[in-house]
Amino acid sequence: MASSQHVLLSPAELAYLHASLSLAPPIRLDGRSPTQFRPLVAETGILPGTNGSARICFADGTEAIVGVKAEVERTAQRPGEDTVFFEEGGVGTDDADEEGETRDGVDKRKGDASWVEMTVEIPGLRDDDSGTAFLSAMLSEALLADGEFAKRLWINRRFHWKLYLDIILISPPLSYPLPLLSLTSHLALLSTRLPRLKSEGDEDPFFDDDWAAAPHLYPRTAATTTRPPITLLVMAVGNNIIFDPSKEELTVADVALAVSVTSATSPSTLSKPHTTDAEAAAAAETDPESGRNLRLLSIRTIDPPSRLTPPGVANAVNAAYGAAGTQKATLEAQTAAETEAVEGVWKAPRGGAKRAVLGALVQKVLERGGVVDEVLDALEAVELG
């Protein structure tokens, strides 16, 4: 889908970048290791008027702010088995329902994708720009893919929380902003608190006005390790897999993927089949002994700008190149330059992504105790303001 903004680089630079990133181990422009992220500065609870908020900056000045705001909304009633006719003395049946819920342990909560509204704002881009729309779609897709998130917004059968996520990139996008926006939304959701419910059953919701007693949307107890999803940008150059690519690195990517993962509570929830409408959603391998239960939510391919770059001209066929004025061998050289790769000459990648490379990318992301685990740990260590 939609590519990131165009970066103007000369074929010589592209060839150099590609060569240095294809080495084993790759040499990245800023000296990072392949799995290393750019250092972040993060804080939460910066917006007092919201239910949860976070801010993340990169060292280069890129900065994102996310605010989460919740409103109580009446759930649209559809005639069906669980239709509540409150006027007909629903209270009594409610109690029975509550008991029934606890008795057979069935989760009666229901969620709906329309309960979450996400807006992404990127300076210099229109709201309906394809890039912005795609970013917002990717981020909300990660949230809603497994349907578990919307269930958290369920209050009772007649009311639910409507969550507004406002994601704002403050600086101009110096690199593809997806990982930054995703990490910031993750932090904001971690810090989100909803007022404690005092009413019971299906009556009109009534809340505790003590904010200190408000529980977190994602409670942090030892029992639950469920976390909001994160979407990571991963790219491949040759056989190397590179996390959190900078703008220049993305320009020479063979494949770029946006992979959304989440950590789930228990293996039992993983056994349930999850199918999403648009994209592949698959449950990851689980190993209850160590680390988190990472679950793959969605994969999207990002169209890397490398396909739009101009090719370099090999010296053998370069008419303006000093001594290459001789016209003799040019025909063979020209065909060779068109078909074969010449060392040191940039050629935009052609064709689709190799299946093995895609597989390796996803494998690397879902690695137990790997990058995602450490990213989630680091995000959890951020003090909630």
Added chain:
Amino acid sequence: MPITILPPKPSRPINNNRPSEDDIYNASDSDSDAGTGGGGATIDPDGDHAMLPPSTKRPTTTRTTAATSSIVTPGEQITDDPQWMRGHGTYIPSTATGRAAAGAIVSSVAGTVARTNKLLSVRPLRARYTPEVGDLVVGRIVEVQAKRWRVDVGSTQLAALPLSAINLPGGILRKRTETDELQIRSFFAEGDLLVAEVQQLFGDGGAVLHTRSLKYGKLRNGTPEAEAGAAGITNMEESVSTTMYSSQNDRIEVETMREIARLRGVVTALVENGLRVDEDMVVRGYHEAVEMAMVSVEGSDDTYLGGEKGQQLAAALTGV
């Protein structure tokens, strides 16, 4: 450690005891060259700028205080004393505004006040490059026109490189022909990085470049920061006489690539920590970075200079 997340730095203490205007602008003329900080462009990595106190706390006189170390903002009055002349970065409004009296000298940029004898000027915190004739510039082609290229050299305007101001292949001195005009993209195309000299200036500050020397031409075999560093500083640049229009990289050893990455890291760290970037600083920074890598746990092959390592480097360079 794939990711480091730091808490934001506490904002810097607010300096309330700024010297009053009388101390600065009525001082004797002998100390003409007051220190203006000269910090250069600074980018605050986490956006915690030291804020000036709110305007309610500021003196209500129209004579604004502007200490040598403080920053003036656009529209802020520097002085209304008629003995001063206005220099770059200032203007004199014809009518009085909310923040300045008529006839006062007002800053037109955000920066530090500089005084040269009786001339008041404001040095912008972040400025674009102002070309001068004879400057060696590194630029990127952004546009190809019929008889010239438009080059981004970091100035306010694009510089022009006419087809007649380059060395055409097949003989250094010859007239440009229509064939040359037709194959203008074979010399330089959009995105190409080149090193050139400023030949001429227009009245509005636009520059005309030339590459009529064997020293100038297309840059390759590296990344812009490192190339610019290498070309200008250590003279590692090879002769470009035959390779002027080549876009093919030579074989580059892994060690060289690593050092290029290190050099780029040094330049980035200097910028991120608000230090001046010049030949001396880059050379010192590079040596410091090599020594840091020698003693680091990751080994001497580690070229990462972001985050805390960059701050260490900056601290070592400034001797703080």
